[in-house]
Amino acid sequence: MAAESQSTPESNVNGWRLLGTRDFGCLWAGQVVSQIGDGLNKVALLWFVYEMTGSALKMTAIGLLQTIPPLVFGPLIGVYLDYLPKKTVMIVVDLLRTLMVLLIPLFYTFDMLTLERLYVLVFLISIVSTVFGPALASAVPLIVQRSQLTTANAFLQSTTNIGVLLGPAMSGLGIALIGAQNVLYVDAATFLVSALFLLPIRVRDSRTVKGLDVLATPVMQDMMVGFRFVFLQHRVVFALMITAVLYNLAISAFVFLLPVVAKELLQVGPMELGWLWSALGIGMLAASIWLARTPQGTFQDRIGKIGRSLAIGGIAVCALGLIQTPVLFSTFLLIVIIGGSTSLFYPVVWAMLQEVTPEHLLGRVFTTFSVGGMASAMVGMAGFGWAADTLGPAVSLIGIGLLLLLTAMVTVQVSRRGHVVSPAVA
Known part of the structure; x- marks a missing residue:
């Protein structure tokens, strides 16, 4: 039984030994493969569209199609996710992604791929992918013990870092050797492998699945239950939401400005920009490990940890903007520090949310955070992008650094308001 797995000796392990357990080890391995697949997809799909159309505008439409579903469908997805078994949802999503990604090169091979069909497939892939992240975050507290939540989330974030480091490089090599359309076959296979890794995992689920009965429930009422929990009922969750919005405003803008830093401040080309991306990934992976x-640790320990790390990241971003004659090596080190210091945020925050959120609200809470994070990220990219064009990239970087420092200060207030994290009540 899945519930019995929570009391087995393997559930008492910590740190690196958590990867050796059957349930979390399979989850982590599947996510490594899936995240590498995401990295393959990002490069191969954009290159494929540009090669197919020769239009940068039509290529950037892919990004828009991938952004709309989380913003529009996120809260609704959270409602249904709370009524469904998380393991089944993740497997179905991976199988659907396998099929839909596979259709792109198949249609191309049989000369059936039009731009409109490609856009529809990308949009559908984005919709089902929107389900996976909240399902994964909701499943973690049903797989590992409460004391292992931060460790588990840090390991899962490391899979994203591995995907960022390996996926694009493998995709570029694959495009050069076998062509973009054939790289998409490999991408489809990674989602199938991820689904296979999910099969042996035991996930405790105390909810009774309502099946089709859920379609008759008042959806708006269910959505409002989640919103009330985040914004009105739980002060710590609301405070974490504020810090997440501020964090996303800053860090998304910094990532967006990396090409500007390379070209305008360092006056270097795309190869050196690749090194800067690698520096960010190295810092993030090292911090996750x-x-x-x-x-x-305690609530105060954890919130203090992200407060200090964000302060270090804010100072490093400000330093990057204040350097008068930047040197590539020193910039590389600063970006390693920025990547490491800012990547602690979500594993710690996710763990705290998993602790305080009742199981029947996990899907709604995580989709609410995802929607808020994506919306604030778009505002941050637009706002600081405008500042970089109007006032210069150095001023924009200093603004981002100050915003990270403000986020660090807000975390101090969160610590004072939430002396104890109450356990989630089902």
Whole structure:
């Protein structure tokens, strides 16, 4: 039984040994493969569309189609996700992604792929992918013990870092050797492998699945239950939401401005820009590994940890903007520090949300955070992008650094308001 797995000796492990357990080890391995697939997809799909159309505008439409579903459908997805078994949802999503990604090169091979069909497939892939993230975050507290949540989230974030480091490079090599359309076959296979890794996982689920009965429930009422929990009922969750919005405003803008930093401040080309991306990934991966090895600690310990790390990141971003004659090596080190210091945020925040959120609200809470994070990220990219064009990239970087420092200050207030994280009540 899935519920019995929570009391087995393997559930008492911590740190690196968590990867050796059957349930979390399979989940982590599947996510490594899936995240590498995401990295393959990002490069191969954009290159494929540009090669097919020769239009940068038509290529950037892919990004828009991938952004709309999380914003529009996120809250609705959260409602239904709370009534469904998380393991089944993740497997179905991976199988659907396998099929839909596979259709792109198949249609191309049989000369059936039009731009309109490609856009429809990308949009559908984005819709089902929107389900996976909240389902994964909701499943973690049903797989590992409460004391292992921060470690588990740090390990899962490391899969994203691995995907960022390996996926694009593998995709570029694959495009050069076998062509973009054939790389998409490999991408489809990674989602199938991820689904296979999910099969042996035991996920405790105390909810009774309502099946088709859920379609008769008042959806808006269910959505409002989630919103009330985030914004009105739980002060710590609302405070974490504020910090997440501020964090996304800043960090998304920084990532967006990396090409500007390379070209305008460092006056270097695309190869050096690749090094800067790698520096960011190295810092993020190192921080995730360090966090996974660190004891979870009390609420104050954890919130203090992200407060200090964000302060370090804010100072580093300000330093990057204040350097008068930047050197590539020193910039590389600063970006490693920025990547490492800012990547601690979500594993810690996700763990705290998983602790305080009742199981029947996990889907709604995580989709609410995802929608808020994506909306604030878009505002941050637009606002700081405008500032970089109007006032210069150095001023924009200083603004981002100050915003990270403000986020660090807000976390101090969160610590004072939430002396104890109450356990989730089902």
